[in-house]
Each structure stands twice: as C-alpha cells, then as structure tokens.
Amino acid sequence: MSLPKRDGVNGRYYLIHKPDTDLEVLEHADQCIQDILDGTARENHSDYPVVVRSKGGTPFLPSQILDRFLFRLPLKGFPYKEAVTFCDALRRLVGWQQICYHLTQYIETQVQGRYFIVGEKEDFFMAYPSCVVSPELRQEEVDESLLRFTCYVAVCCTVYGASYESVTTEHYFSLVSQLRPDMVKKLKNNGTGKLPKDIQRRKTEHLTASANDAFATIRITAKDNTLECYGEALDYLCEVLEQTEFPRSYSVEFRGPEKIYLPIQGLPKKGINQLFARAVQYPELHTSIERYARLAMREFEWYNNLSDEQCAMPGTFAVFALGLEGPAWWPLVCDYLDLCDDEHSSLQEKFLHALFKKYCFTARSMPVLFHGVQSMQELKPAKEFRALIANEESLDALLDAKAHLEDYLPAKEKRDKKAWDYLWQGVLWAIWGKAAENGGSKVIKTAPEKWKERYTEIFQPIANKK
Structure with a gap:
C-alpha cells in the first residue's frame, strides 16, 4: 500500500494533526518517533520549513512529531525520563527553535492550565499573566514528574534559547515553586546536575x-x-x-x-x-x-x-x-564590535570614546572606528574628537580608510553605493557630529589653510564605484 500525496507546503512533508489523517501516514509518524530515539532519523534544512525524516525517508514537521509524542503521554505518572530523552534527541536533530514554541504550549496547557487560575496581564509589556494555584486542586492531583519536566523545559529556554526566553524560564520556575518549592530550591543550589x-x-x-x-x-x-x-x-x-x-x-x-x-x-x-x-x-x-x-x-x-x-x-x-x-588587541576588539547587536547595544560607545582619547586616530586605530560605527545605531562623538583628528597623521589615516572603504563593509554590501555612503556619513558624524552636516562646510571653513585640501577631500561625497 503506497502513501497518499504529501499535503504539506509545496508537498514537502505530511500533516498529521487532522482527524482524518491516513492511518498509514500515522504509522510512519510513529516510526519516525522511534527513529529519533534510535538516532536514525534525519533532518532537512535545505528549504522552508525544516522537516524531520524517518529512517525510511518519510518527512514530517518536527513540531507535529513532538506534539504526537507528548500528547499521548499519561499526565498521571508522567514518564519524565522518556520525555526528556525524546526532546533532547529531537532538539539535537533539528535545533531548539524548531520545538520551543510547542514545548512551551504543552506546559501552558498541561501544567499552567490544569493547576492554576490564570489572571490577566497588567499591561501589554508583560510576557505572562499572574497565576495562582487553583483552590480546587488537590495535592494528589499534582504529578511531580510533570513538574520536573516543566523545570526541564524552563532550563532549556535559558540554555538553548535566545536571551529573552529567560522570561519563560522565570515564569515556569514560579509556577513550580507554588506547588513544589523544594524542587526549584534544589535547582537553585545544585543546578541540573x-x-x-x-x-x-x-x-x-x-x-x-x-x-x-x-x-x-x-x-x-x-x-x-x-x-x-x-x-x-x-x-x-x-x-x-x-x-x-x-x-x-x-x-x-x-x-x-x-x-x-x-x-x-x-x-x-x-x-x-x-x-x-x-x-x-x-x-x-x-x-x-x-x-x-x-x-x-x-x-x-x-x-x-x-x-x-x-x-x-x-x-x-x-x-x-x-x-x-594597545593595538595588539584591536583585532579582537573589531571581532567583538562585529558581533554587537546594533539595535540594542550601545555600551561600546563609552569604550570607543576612552580608546580614541588614549590612542588618538591613527592608521592602526582607524579600523576600530569603522567597526564601531557599524556596531550601533549611532556612534556619537566625544567633544575631544575634533581636536584629536586635527593633525596630518590622523587626517591622512582617515583619507586612506576612505579610499579602502569596501574593506570595512560586509561582503553583501561591498558593491552597494548606498552602503558606502551610509558608512562614511556615520564615520564623519562619529568624529564631528553636527559639524559634519552640509558637506562639513563649518569644519572646512575653520580649518588651517595647510589642511583645507585634506578636509575638503574628506567631506567630498563618496565617488561612484562600479
């Protein structure tokens, strides 16, 4: 008997969440679960969405395989070790981001929804509403292994998730603390072990x-x-x-x-x-x-x-x-600046101000400036910068960097003239601030005669590049 046509996006996988799902497809899904446990299943990231394939090659969405596994587990006498073993195996195969949402939905349904009265969020910025233990809940109805699994998911959010997922960790620990405070206390004292x-x-x-x-x-x-x-x-x-x-x-x-x-x-x-x-x-x-x-x-x-x-x-x-x-460590600094989250991080501005006040603008320090400009939304100048740049060595170093601007841009932007101009304007702003506006006319006007030509060249628009 052959399997029916795949009903996922672009025929990439089988859907198994519908009540009328073909029974043979479900048998293949169960085999995929076993293959994940055995380490013989395979993942495919070559297209969207990511799929997991059984040993025989039948493809499924990781989230649906996870749901099929979890929601068939008993809630009384919850098999903690079996659940953790499967979740760890699936995470290693497809990555945390492919399963985190469905794991948290499971906890919110089977733990938060069953054991707690869920209140309203106080404001839009609250990630989770307040929760208090249901007054009708009897202690014997609480499954400790299910609470342990809640702690496991909480730890995974911190270990494998993005930084903001620590909010989920805190919320789940707060839920477990209301029912079994010793369980969370043990984690606080000893970690996961x-x-x-x-x-x-x-x-x-x-x-x-x-x-x-x-x-x-x-x-x-x-x-x-x-x-x-x-x-x-x-x-x-x-x-x-x-x-x-x-x-x-x-x-x-x-x-x-x-x-x-x-x-x-x-x-x-x-x-x-x-x-x-x-x-x-x-x-x-x-x-x-x-x-x-x-x-x-x-x-x-x-x-x-x-x-x-x-x-x-x-x-x-x-x-x-x-x-x-000193300069020996500036390659490390540039690597660090390249990794900074330019939408949220700005602490590096304080460091860059201190570095250039100490070492000035030279051919060796100039790469730090260019990487620094790209590490944040706007690198503001220190008041000393206009004086520190006003010397022949520094101006020549800046002009040389301008001539090799593409060296400081990501590969995908090296041919983008708008990216060249955006970076250069950011560098000029980082040194002169508002004085860099209007083609640096104020800077050029007040510059010593012997340097006017250099300043004029610095503030000229970026030449068109093929």
Whole structure:
C-alpha cells in the first residue's frame, strides 16, 4: 500500500494533526518517533520549513512529531525520563527553535492550565499573566514528574534559547515553586546536575567559585589580588563556558578584596567590571582574558545581571580591558564590535570614546572606528574628537580608510553605493557630529589653510564605484 500525496507546503512533508489523517501516514509518524530515539532519523534544512525524516525517508514537521509524542503521554505518572530523552534527541536533530514554541504550549496547557487560575496581564509589556494555584486542586492531583519536566523545559529556554526566553524560564520556575518549592530550591543550589562536580563548586587557596546551569549564574569570590588568584578565576570561567550545556547568556557575580574599575566613564560598576580591571593588570594573563572573550562572545546573548540600558554581550568587559592595553588587541576588539547587536547595544560607545582619547586616530586605530560605527545605531562623538583628528597623521589615516572603504563593509554590501555612503556619513558624524552636516562646510571653513585640501577631500561625497 503506497502513501497518499504529501499535503504539506509545496508537498514537502505530511500533516498529521487532522482527524482524518491516513492511518498509514500515522504509522510512519510513529516510526519516525522511534527513529529519533534510535538516532536514525534525519533532518532537512535545505528549504522552508525544516522537516524531520524517518529512517525510511518519510518527512514530517518536527513540531507535529513532538506534539504526537507528548500528547499521548499519561499526565498521571508522567514518564519524565522518556520525555526528556525524546526532546533532547529531537532538539539535537533539528535545533531548539524548531520545538520551543510547542514545548512551551504543552506546559501552558498541561501544567499552567490544569493547576492554576490564570489572571490577566497588567499591561501589554508583560510576557505572562499572574497565576495562582487553583483552590480546587488537590495535592494528589499534582504529578511531580510533570513538574520536573516543566523545570526541564524552563532550563532549556535559558540554555538553548535566545536571551529573552529567560522570561519563560522565570515564569515556569514560579509556577513550580507554588506547588513544589523544594524542587526549584534544589535547582537553585545544585543546578541540573549535568555540570561536573568540580565545575559546580570549586574552592582553592585563592578563591571560591560555583556555576549553576539552571539559573545561568557564575559566582566567584577572590580571596586575594595575586596573579595566581586571577589566573584561577579566568581558567574557571573558561572551563564553565566550555561546558556545552551551560547557557550562553548568564550572570557573573564577582567579589574581590579591592574595588577598582576599568577607566571608562559610564560603565556599570559591577563585579564583572572589577574582575577584568584587576586581571588585566597582569600581562601574563592577557592571553587568558582573550581566551575567555573568544569563548564568551555570542551575538544576541547578554550578561543577565545588567540593566537594559547597560546591556552587554558576554565578553564585553574582557574585550574593553584588553582593548585599552594597545593595538595588539584591536583585532579582537573589531571581532567583538562585529558581533554587537546594533539595535540594542550601545555600551561600546563609552569604550570607543576612552580608546580614541588614549590612542588618538591613527592608521592602526582607524579600523576600530569603522567597526564601531557599524556596531550601533549611532556612534556619537566625544567633544575631544575634533581636536584629536586635527593633525596630518590622523587626517591622512582617515583619507586612506576612505579610499579602502569596501574593506570595512560586509561582503553583501561591498558593491552597494548606498552602503558606502551610509558608512562614511556615520564615520564623519562619529568624529564631528553636527559639524559634519552640509558637506562639513563649518569644519572646512575653520580649518588651517595647510589642511583645507585634506578636509575638503574628506567631506567630498563618496565617488561612484562600479
């Protein structure tokens, strides 16, 4: 008996959510579930949407396969290990984003909807409404394994999801806390248990440290200010981030005997700032600081314990510390700036101001300026910049960068003349601000006679490029 025609988009897969779905198609779906567990199923990202194929090649939507698996599980005596094993296997196969919505819908239906009275959102910006335990709920009706699965989904949201999914994590933990507070308390104390014991907790002559993958936190307390102490702290941070199960957005809570901060005005005075302000004072640790930065830097990930207006990508303070040490670290700085979320991140502006005030505008520092302009919506100039650029070396460096503008643009924009002009106008604004408007007429007019030609060339429109 042959299978019917595929009824998914462009005939790419079979739909299995309809009541009249062909029974043989459902048999193939069940076989696909088993193949996922056995590790013989395959995924296909070559087109939209992503599909998962059974060992025999029958294609399905990952979300529908997940729903078919989950909604046939008993809610009393919920098979926690079986559910986690399947979800982990499917996540590894197709990726978290292919299954996260349907997993959260399951929790909201089977846990939030059954155990709680769901209130109204106080305002549009609330991700979830307030929930209180239903007064009619009897304790024996609550399945602890289902609550454990809720915690599993909560942790997955933090470990594998985007930074904003931590809101879902907090909501699910709040639900479980109302029914089984000890369950969440155990996670707070020990995490999921997946991290090695030496990573979960560490105590040496120089520091104490702990990492919690469930709550995405790293805590380090330094006992002294020695090279050995900060070397151990950096090694520990790197070891934590080398654990594939540890979240990529996280908090670093550091306490040390001395409160000093990076010499960058306006940076949040947090422990992570203190850590790298102190560690960078040891040249022997610079490569360890870079190692941490490279491990930490991830686009669209954040330090969770910084306010929204001071949000920063993991690795930020390590990069800033090294960047102020000199040109050897500026390639790292440029790589960092390329990863910054230009719609939300602006802390790098404070660093860039400090860097150019210290090192001025030179041929070596100019790439940092161009990458910095593209790292945020608008890089505003420091008041000192007009004076710092007003010398022959700096003006020539800027003109040389203008002549090689395409080197600073992403590959897809190298032939886009509008992109060239947009970048150049951003650079001019970052140095001169409003004075760069109207073709820089005010700047050119007040420039020394010996430099007028250079200024005129700088403010000329970008030449048409083929």
